[in-house]
Amino acid sequence: MNNRSQNRIIIDGVEVEFSNGETIYEAATRHGATIPTLCYDPRLNPFGACRLCVVEVEGVRNPVASCTTKATPGTVVHTSSPTLDLHRKTLLEMVASENDALAVDPLRGYASQELTQLVAQYRAATDRFAGQHSGHSKFEDDNPFILRDYNKCISCYRCVRVCAEQEGDYAISVMNRGFHTQITTEFNGLLRDSACTFCGQCVQTCPTGALGDKKALRFIEENI
């Protein structure tokens, strides 16, 4: 399988090479395709939760998650189609429906505009599928560094994964299940009572601004 010429797949009509172990997402984006994602962070193990990154693979009935599926020789992939775009739009409308307002201050964090940008790009309506909201902000966590505004959380687990995989702190996790899923710490307490070291990695990977950099926000408040 190390034969270079065998490691080729067709992405949107173009034959491209992939390296051993590469996912469809990695191969496709390296060759210029844009595939929407919410739970993806290139530094983290692929997780396959948001399902926005699904692509069509010829011969496979349902779309497959490109972030978790390894490229295999000869696969024919379509990264967008009217059907895929419709599913992505519907999914973004579902995501938008679980939170209160989407817009957040970009100073909250590096990735904080990802969701709002995708919602705009897919022209997803923000008033469909109205129902219960899923998040519970923890404003009572008065640590000076990390804002925990989970009303904006979409349960992508990027914070949980970065804490475990990049920092090795394992301070945060998920509790409950289904729509009641919440990002939590041991015994659902405050960050300062947990294994958190306030490194801020979780803040910078959060795609909705549910986690915010209190220092940056404070700086603006105090100086403008």
Next chain:
Amino acid sequence: MSIIANHELIERWRNAPAPLLPLLHAFHDRDGYLAAEALRAISAALRIPLAELYGTVTFYHHFSREPQQPQRAPRVCTGPVCALRGGQELCHALADQGATAMPCAGRCDEPIPVLQGHQVLVGSAADDLVHRPAPLPPPNPGSLPECVFAEIRRPDRATLTGYENSGGYSGLRKAVQEMTPQAVIDLVSASKLAGRGGAGFPTGRKWQAVCDAVGTPKTVVCNADEGEPGCFKDRVIMQYDPHAVIEGMILAAYATGATRGFIYLRYEYPEIQPLLERAIDEVKAANLLGPQILGTDFHFELYVRRGAGAYICGEESSLLNSLEGKHPFPRNRPPFPVTHGFADLPTAVNNVETLASAAQIMRRGADWYLSLGMNGQVGTKVISLSGDIERPGNYEVPFGLPLKTLLYDWAGGPGAGRTIQAVTMAGLSGGFLAGDALESATLDEPSIRAHGSMLGAAGIIVFDDRRNMVAAAHNAMTFFAHESCGKCFPCRIGTQRLRERLNGEGPTGVESWLAEVADLGRTMKAMSACGLGMAAPLVTESLVRFFPAQVEQYVDGHKSHAGWE
């Protein structure tokens, strides 16, 4: 009464295989809840980060994190069948004992089950709850040959002696003493036996894949989680024929080269655990399990592990995470368990009924099994039939039997003066069948799929003409929303939104209600990561297809479920 110390509980389990669940149960049984101090001790002993352990514990709905007042408060089934029999009312009647509702507990052929500690009581009212074994399958009604039920009604079948007197373990003896593992796999492949847990994957092919996979030790897992509402077939097999399941597992181990096995038993079958453990002890003493089985160098150890209340743990990769003590989300696939299963090593996960069938097939041969189907289909399937039907129970049918024959000739049809309005398929996962399908469908996957549903694990719930089908769909979607693991977005949000739309919420006009329900369902089916999120929208899809008038009446009438029984 002396209390067992934390460290004693931990010493008992820390070096056992798959220790987290039994350790959590040990603390939960001792204290009635899982105290912070207990979790700290377990976290340190098993080296699971505390935050992760805390999150994992909250995943299982039978674990309490707070002291219970009173301890062992009853849990009352309000599943789709019990809802028709007053489960909700019984739960209210037991409120002074701290009763809470639970999803289908797998006793749908009886009055309402109430789980209390390690016992399941059944009854219709608060003052007539009794503890009794679940019923045997009704006598074979069709006089057609059976496979898994062929000997199950013999009075002593659950004992080793009774089992061996009726042919038990002769297949295993033949396999181990006269056949190569490959010959065993070939025989199972030739019988065309396929998975009976719902997905229907050919069993011989699965065993071959595990046999061929690199990496040891290999594992066999018996999936006894049976969480699908309206399914109670695995329970009856384990209760009255536990050795058939164990023989099937030992055969699977011999065929695949596995040296350890787990039976993952759902929490709601507490009486089954000691029964299985006693059977395992008997087989060990008979040198059919353990080291040097029948004097050969074949070695296989078997353990029972009990779940803690999570339907998704029946999904095989979620089950494996649960066994390993991880958060029980399903895994991304590929890779599949046959190469990356328990502890990332090759693993055969098989359903209870599949394994019991394999034991019979070894004894009676592939040709015998091939001859059992009807109308061009191969083999048999145990169907759990419940709801508005005269004789509910487990029936073993030849694949290809007309649905009608089962409903009317075998099970006596609906109650007097009633007609059948709809049946569910695959428990709840296949949604509803109604209309012409009730006349023309046969009990096999191709026929049921042609009707837009699936046979799956083959629970069938009957609804007669008194029933409000929107309320039935609401009960079903409440289950899926309750059981969605919360990992993938389409299912986590979609099951909740569909439940709300059947619960009196959502758009007010029929047209926009239908559009939202259809859009949610379409995207869930296409984008969900596992079978739960893909199957749940079959409920709304079939509701809208078969019962447009009831849907319209519900949405127009301000979304009330009133006016029906």
